[in-house]
Amino acid sequence: MLNMIKKTVLTMVLLCALQALNGQMQQAVDDIREKYNLMGLSVVTVRDGKISGAFHAGLRDYERNLPVNDSTKYRIASISKLVMTTGMMKLYDRKLFGLDDDVSKYLGFTLRNPNFPDRPITIRMLLSHTSSINEGSGYDGFLKDTYTNVSNPPDFSQLLIPGGAYYTEDMWRKEPPGEYFSYCNANFGLAGTLIEKITGQNFDQFMLEKIFNPLGITGSYTSEGVENINNLAVIYQNENGAWTPQTDNFKGHLSAPRDFSGYKTGTNAAVFSPQGGLRISAVELARIMILHMNKGTYEGKRIVSKKSIRLMHTPQWTFNGSNGDTGDGKDRCWGLSVHILTNSPSGDMICSDSKMMGHSGDAYGLISAFYFDPDSRSGLILMTNGIFNQLTKGSHSAFYDFEEAIFSAARENSLIRCGKD
Numbered sequence: 001m002l003n004m005i006k007k008t009v010l011t012m013v014l015l016c017a018l019q020a021l022n023g024q025m026q027q028a029v030d031d032i033r034e035k036y037n038l039m040g041l042s043v044v045t046v047r048d049g050k051i052s053g054a055f056h057a058g059l060r061d062y063e064r065n066l067p068v069n070d071s072t073k074y075r076i077a078s079i080s081k082l083v084m085t086t087g088m089m090k091l092y093d094r095k096l097f098g099l100d101d102d103v104s105k106y107l108g109f110t111l112r113n114p115n116f117p118d119r120p121i122t123i124r125m126l127l128s129h130t131s132s133i134n135e136g137s138g139y140d141g142f143l144k145d146t147y148t149n150v151s152n153p154p155d156f157s158q159l160l161i162p163g164g165a166y167y168t169e170d171m172w173r174k175e176p177p178g179e180y181f182s183y184c185n186a187n188f189g190l191a192g193t194l195i196e197k198i199t200g201q202n203f204d205q206f207m208l209e210k211i212f213n214p215l216g217i218t219g220s221y222t223s224e225g226v227e228n229i230n231n232l233a234v235i236y237q238n239e240n241g242a243w244t245p246q247t248d249n250f251k252g253h254l255s256a257p258r259d260f261s262g263y264k265t266g267t268n269a270a271v272f273s274p275q276g277g278l279r280i281s282a283v284e285l286a287r288i289m290i291l292h293m294n295k296g297t298y299e300g301k302r303i304v305s306k307k308s309i310r311l312m313h314t315p316q317w318t319f320n321g322s323n324g325d326t327g328d329g330k331d332r333c334w335g336l337s338v339h340i341l342t343n344s345p346s347g348d349m350i351c352s353d354s355k356m357m358g359h360s361g362d363a364y365g366l367i368s369a370f371y372f373d374p375d376s377r378s379g380l381i382l383m384t385n386g387i388f389n390q391l392t393k394g395s396h397s398a399f400y401d402f403e404e405a406i407f408s409a410a411r412e413n414s415l416i417r418c419g420k421d
Helices: 002-035 079-093 123-127 139-148 186-199 203-215 282-293 306-313 401-412
Strands: 040-047 050-061 073-075 235-239 242-247 279-281 357-363 366-373 378-384
Touching: 002 040, 002 050, 002 401, 040 282, 040 401, 050 282, 073 366, 079 186, 079 203, 079 282, 079 306, 079 357, 079 366, 123 186, 139 186, 186 203, 203 282, 279 282, 282 306, 282 366, 282 378, 378 401
Parallel strands: none
Antiparallel strands: 040 050, 040 378, 073 279, 235 242, 357 366, 366 378
16 A cells, blocks of 8 residues: 555656656747747657657737747748658568669650660668759749649659650769769659559658558648648738748648549659658657657557567768768768767757757748657757748758757657757
């Protein structure tokens, strides 16, 4: 009986301590949102493979004065790539493709960098941004026509093959495929198309069946797939001193949904925006993080193999001083759609002495981050749907100053572990 009482008292003490830390973290999130003039902000922390806190501040919809909460979904930008590849590796588990396969084997046309016609472009290259595909001047027009004509979008061959309607010479880099890192969204529209070619299934349905449903995630790669559009955060930018909506400003009603019914599977999966269009809440995205921490399992259920998760986390490209564009020092090491931090001062450091990895996002005014340490099974997710002031880099990394502040607050409140903590 005495031991039981002691355990009960200890449990109550720990619970009170956790509540106090969460209260302090909520205050920190409120203060950071106000200091950096953010529209809305969501922060989810994970410690020991479990969510240790979820914190929100500000508005998801400025015009309607709707607050951010656990249900708020954001268009998370490039973190979508990591989620996409997590799903794609299920096909690797089934031996439906090899990482070093020539993508031409699946696409139905021969894809080559015209500067290196004898070098195949492989799936590994797409997923590690080393394919030598570039976002040239033809890309924006191709993407615009893709999004506005989802039932009959242009084929990727029209963008990447000389003579195509959208082809420009700057769609390809001068460095050989597989040797130079250059971050490129087009790699992932193409990778999504490969998923469709391999499975015969539309990309959005594939992700729903293979990843989202098993994890209980209600997110979608299209706004049309969001069950409750009222929960979707509007993304804002400061234009002429005013908060101005940039995307997802549906006012609670999707009045003109796009019709995907005529889309021919395997033509151009960029219609579903695998490179940046995932709408998901921070709490739901944490399930993807925990899946990676648990080497492919979630709540005891195997979703992706250990081997596939290990491959995603294994460096495929590392900066040697001249073999890539580091993006102001932030990009120094990449796995398969996973940004691996090397803790280089004023570069990719975000949590000192840790082995953090993950992905970031930046589009239309949204900033997002998804970073975790697979060894300590600790991590943090942040999303903001608009920053009024000019963004500035942090004091000790290429991450933004408000991101550094959020990571520091989470560490100080023992909600995540960093390095030797």
